[in-house]
Amino acid sequence: MAHSDTTAEPTRRDFLLLTAGAFGAVGVASVAWPFIDQMNPDASTRALASIEVDISALQSGQSITVLWRGKPVVVRNRTDKEIEEGKAVKLEELKDPIARNANVDPSADATDANRSAKDKENILVMVKVCTHLGCIPLDESGEFGGWFCPCHGSQYDTAGRIRKGPAPENLPVPVYAFTSDTKIRIG
Structure with a gap:
């Protein structure tokens, strides 16, 4: 049976890659937020x-x-x-x-x-x-x-x-x- 004929089930590796990518995106966003937020006007303004x-x-x-x-x-x-x-x-x-x-x-x-x-x-x-x-x-x-x-x-x-x-x-x-x-x- 050829590999293309079977439907691959998600593996543990797929789950770990997806989870690591999600944590990485959250990490980048949390590091970038202070830089973006400091561009807003001051509260007194x-x-x-x-x-x-x-x-x-x-x-x-x-x-x-x-x-x-x-x-x-x-x-x-x-x-x-x-x-x-x-x-x-x-x-x-x-x-x-x-x-x-x-x-x-x-x-x-x-x-x-x-x-x-x-x-x-x-x-x-x-x-x-x-x-x-x-x-x-x-x-x-x-x-x-x-x-x-x-x-x-x-x-x-x-x-x-x-x-x-x-x-x-x-x-x-x-x-x-x-x-x-x-x-x-x-x-």
Whole structure:
């Protein structure tokens, strides 16, 4: 009788090979898990996934900086003059014509309206980190009266749009929503 004509029953060797393979896979997974798990965000970062900011004391021309996800976020109550200056800028004059606002269409133009809060154009919310090398710009500085990064000379206007210097993009606007007239939820 030929070997191919018989049906082979599992042997003890087959069982041992299968068991050893299963233990090996469990061992590899248990060694790999700490490396994979350490790539998750820190618990303190996850806790700050969204924050609520009270802007009731924020007067026209003032700004506050809050920490969100480990980054400084500026909330500015712009003056009428700053809003008018922002609206007067032509898109052709901008280095970055994209709004960089997570609350509008990703391809939206960097008009003043697309950078500020809808129906509350005096309120501006932005991540205050220079898009060149991650420095923190100074408030109300530079040629355009917005933000100035002294490290490499990037200058942003009153709507947070890059106007001069090596920074390639406008300051990003995070996801935010007004929960009331005086409170903003960021994130």
